[in-house]
Amino acid sequence: MNSQPIIQMKGISKAFSGNIVLEKVDFEIMPGEVHALMGENGAGKSTLMKILTGIYERDAGTVSVRGSEVHFKNAKEAEMAGIAVIHQELNIIPYLTVTENMFLGKELTFGKFGMTKDKEMKQKTKEYLNRLGIDIDPAIEAGNLSVGQQQMIEIARAVAANTEVLIMDEPTAALTDREIEALFKVIHSLKEQGVGIVYISHRMEEIFQICDRISVLRDGQFIGVKAIPETNFDEIVKMMVGRQLGDRFPERDTTIGSERLKVANFSSKGSFENVHFTIHQGEILGVAGLMGAGRTEIMEAIFGYRKVQEGKLFIDGKETKIKSPYDAIKAGIGFITEDRKSEGLVLDLSVRENFSLTNLNKISKKNIISTKEEASFVDEMIQKLHVKTSSSEQLVKSLSGGNQQKIVIGKWLGINPKILILDEPTRGVDVGAKKEIYQIMNELTKLGVSIIMVSSELPEILGMSDRILVIHEGKVSAILNKSEADQEMIMQAATGGNKK
Template structure:
């Protein structure tokens, strides 16, 4: 390995409106290295990378590319210097095709006329996606794809740039295990070519599987760098949070009650068929399966957000008819969607307003919102959920991912749900916030709430579920008890194998 880093950052400091977010931070990336950058939400990871890529101006410190000091004025200059980024927040334009998204701003054209080479762009799009093991029609509108498929387009676009430094910010947050394996194959091939990869993720298993070194930030300060072979999960967590976290998944001691929800023969043409399962009071039913298996679509049908052709739903032994989310909420069903940014929150509204949206009847008198009731209700949720915010009137977009997710979950607590559907509840959330969310789930089940948890993280499925429902190509492939479930059995069922 070359002794000259591809990129080196020394003494980097940055403040916004007097609030210091980075202080004297060090970081480097060597050729052919996969270097993990870790820290809790709000630790400064994204800010550091935005300084490296010219999005933010540093207040002090130096940035070197291949030994030469640089001062990028914008992201384009960083891109021209060989730096590509896969952002955590998707930069997909939904009404453009997959091909148009892949080549946005870099269209292939004929000579001075600027006529776009559509066919060549389509072929190259297919080639880069196939390299990731993904079969997507390059002509389809990107908005019709799942979040995971859109993420694969982002990854393919960055790889196509032939960058020497590739920054991956939560690249696998929306991917299935199979897609992650395909991505890791590509990462290893890039590593062999000398590409340096900055890998930002909250998934410890991935970090220890694919990375060479880990650098940790805490509260905007550089804590240290560790070689993967000489460290372990507990040491990294302690560096991140400043304390021992203890067991990753809190112990579950909930006593299960009677059957709360029963689904029989739910079908939706082209999405899922003859889905039947039940959930008891106080139970967490984990739902596993590959991307595109129909997990989210089934949950949307339960919540009345998706039309089903046939099927019966029973709540507490009574047949119910749910044709809209409004019906579902009236029956005591809450739904935390997988995409908190576009579906779970109104980012420009405040913490107070987001908490209040689903709880207007609770904070109103004669159809008028009571300021006193609203403030008391919101302050109670902020305290109960340990939301870190300077004020209840702070815009939600200003909060870290973990605190945003607590608000998405918390806004449903006010309706005192009987059934709570959680679709990828800890996606993009750091280890400390994850455990807090798991504890909230345990508290809810102790109160008799039935929870359905869709998750692509098998450790989470195994660590938090009382039973596990596995979906394969729109059908129930297996229902496993906590005692009999393991990763091999879940994956076998998820890929269509027989028990």
């Protein structure tokens, strides 16, 4: 590794309306290193990166690129200096080809009327993709590609712009295992080319797999930097949250009761076939499988959001017909969706309004909302779930990811569900908030709530589930007891290598 940092940030401070977000933070990136930037949601990671890329003005401190102090006024200036960002929400135009996306705004032209050099751009696109070991047809429309492939186009576009520092924000959040493997190969390739990578992720396992160093922020302050070989999971967690977190997963001591839900022979054309499983009172049933296996589609069908051609549902031994989410809610089923921002919350509404949306019956009298009942209910949820908010009127979009997820959960707790479906409940949530969500799940199961938890994180599946349902290509591949399951066994079933 070169001894001269590409980027050096010293004493960075930033406040919004008197609220200190960053205070004297240091951060550096070396050529050819993958440097993890970690911290709980709200720790200041995004603000620090926005200052680096010229989106925010710093209040104090210096930013240097290759030893020279810089003061970027916008993201374009940062990009011209060799700093690029791969956002969690990709900037791909789906109806344009791979080549058109690669050269968007930077088209190669000739002649007086600016005719585009289509053949040359297509050839260069192929070269940039090949350089990263990516096999994608430059002529295909980007919208026909998977999220992982679209992400590769963004990386290739950054490489084409001679990027020296690449900031990756939750890069594996929506990727399959195979796509994550391909991404890591590309990251290794970029390292060999001397590119410095800032890697922002809450997935501790991949941080220790792919990164060289970790810098930790807590409450806007720089806590320290550690080389991967010289640290461990527990030490990093303590740096992030300021305390020992204890075991990652709370101990399960709930008594499992009688059968609560039975899904019999569920089939939906093109999504899943002949799905059959049960869940009991107080039980957590983990649902594992590769992305695209049909896990979410099965959950949507149980909730009445997706039609089934065949199959029956039984709740507490009685056949229950669910044709819509309204029917599901009446039957006591809550559904915390995978995408909290577009499906779970109304971001431009307040904490109060979001909590109230699914609980109008609880807080209304003769179809008129009781402000007293609403305030009491919302305050109870805020305290019960430990939501960090300035007030119930704060807009949800201004909260951290972990606090947003608590509100999504709280919306459904108000209906006193019998069955709660959690689809990727801790995606994009820091370790402290994850532990709190796990504790909420445990408390619910002690009250007899049955929880179906879909997760792509195998440690989470193994740490929180009483039994594990594995889905492969729309079919049940295995149902495993916690005592017999391990990561290898689950992956074998998820890839079709093990049958129930």
